[in-house]
Amino acid sequence: MPKTFNFIEKLREVGLRPTKQRVNMCEVLFNREKTFHFTINDLVKMISEKMNQKISLATVYNTVHALEKKGYLKEISIDSHKSYFDTNTSVHHHFFDEDTNELIDCDENDIEPVNIKKNITGKKINSVEVLIKVASDNQNQKKFK
Amino acid sequence: MPKTFNFIEKLREVGLRPTKQRVNMCEVLFNREKTFHFTINDLVKMISEKMNQKISLATVYNTVHALEKKGYLKEISIDSHKSYFDTNTSVHHHFFDEDTNELIDCDENDIEPVNIKKNITGKKINSVEVLIKVASDNQNQKKFK
């Protein structure tokens, strides 16, 4: 049975027509063992390669946002120039490797739960996320680039 | 004694010429009780008002980046469309109020230290920062905008 079947159903479930572009996008995004972190540009390239054919930037933006709104993707922001999406949509934490610009999910056991002792009055907490920036020990020249 | 004196010295210390624009910028940034969170556009407006005269966007970008490189400002990223700078350059945590788009420093006592049990092999941790997104309790319609 072709694996694309799953994604056709999945897309229908969330009210998106399973077009060739979207099925290919889903395969790139979700047909993998580990969670996947990507930028829009990464994704455009990967889908175009997979399809052996150009996919429009606009299509990728539209569909990524549609999947995000439906809860299948989540945006992660590292700094103003690096916006990533994550196929792991649960609230979870990240390492960011400053040498390689790579984002890595924290395993649930890597960090103890964050204990917030005092919240802003009248507000409820929607999410708590930790970002751990790492680099190799001899990488201090980054600061003087 | 004019308070600007401090900033002239401060600028000299970090190797920046104390021009009129920079001294005014420093007064807007650092002449306050509490730490200050701002966007570049906020800052351009505030400096122009203070000086009663236009300041060039490029100047503000240049000097903000210079101060950042020297360790007097720090960039905080909330999501791809909201980049803030912070006059509090220590490693510290934030609340982000999704109702007002306001960034608020956590008091050191508001959060217990984050306990990282496992790091990436061969890397050292440069920073650990927590972002707590909050909203008023009846604000769930945001999700369906």
Place this chain on the structure above:
DNA sequence: TCAACAGTTTAGAATTGTTATAATGTAGTT
């Protein structure tokens, strides 16, 4: 003091990332 130089400011152009538009194409329904 003032000339010379290096650093700075400026407006506007260029670039980058993202969103909007409108014409063409396609999936799903009948």
Place this chain on the structure above:
DNA sequence: AACTACATTATAACAATTCTAAACTGTTGA
């Protein structure tokens, strides 16, 4: 097959940021 609503596309528009080159200014040292 034909109709309709939704999708895709290239391109335009837009916003944020960086670059550029000319004019300007703080600093140094004769």
